[in-house]
Amino acid sequence: MSTINKARVAWRQFQDDEEGLEAIQVVMIVAIAAIVLIAVMTLGQEVFTWLKDKWNQLKGEDIS
């Protein structure tokens, strides 16, 4: 079967599949990933700024 035919069959399967169900294990795994995503989105900038400040403190001032 050629690549185009495979793609066509895959698209047809996707198009005909109208199921709205997801397995519990998938829901739980994606929920863990979602918590990480939201935590990164809300705290990411603060963590980045804090690390940058610490790095600047660690480097100190250039006295030369």
Add this chain to the structure above:
Amino acid sequence: MSLAIATHPTAHATTAHVATAQATTHHATTAQRKSSTCGRPRGYVTMTILSGMTLAVAWTQHALLTQTNTSAVFVGLSASELLVVVLLITASYTDMRWQKIYNWSIYPVLAWSAVIACLHSLGLHMEVGPQRLPVEVLGSLGITEFAIGTMGCGFVMLVPYRMAHGGAGDVKLAMALGGLLGFLPALVGIAFGYILAAGYVLAASLVRADLRSLIPTLARMLGHRCVHSGIAPPSPARAAALQQPIPLAGFFAMGVVISQCL
């Protein structure tokens, strides 16, 4: 003779059982076919009209607000936001009722959101009588944001779909949400939806008193997938409990509402 008398009712029972099973299978197949195809053209027409009506509702809101001079700027829901409401209510109902998110509820909304995005990108204003409909009444996404939202959310949702062979209805719903809300707001709404669904699963297992088996089974399954040889997989009975399906559209709806309110 005694054998004949003894076997006769059994034979009748077997025949009756087979007939009942055949009838049940036939009814189930017919019902399945009916639920999957019944009202499909009518559904497309209804959803297209309903989606188109959101434009009229958005304009009416705008006209009322400007006429009554309650606010100098438009504060009502835009046509895109109204489309999200229509889509989520329809998808949640069909998902809870028939465990399906029908194409007829997704494609008309996607088409309308594409039209709205095109109008927004072209900056067209619609003249309706003395009223001038600004593009903000339609929505805030241009055609580029629409494309990024649709494709982005589709690709993100394709990962669990391909890995776990889940339902494609959820993928299409996520694509429509991405096209209406934009990539990041839709992604956050979907993420909240998954978190709410996981919370529901935990609460349900707490009620059924099998929470103590759910979390270790999930941890064992994850551990086995990550460290293949080190950790034994969960027993088939416990693994089957993790395969139980739940409808997600209602949780996506709640997630989108929460993400939009935050």
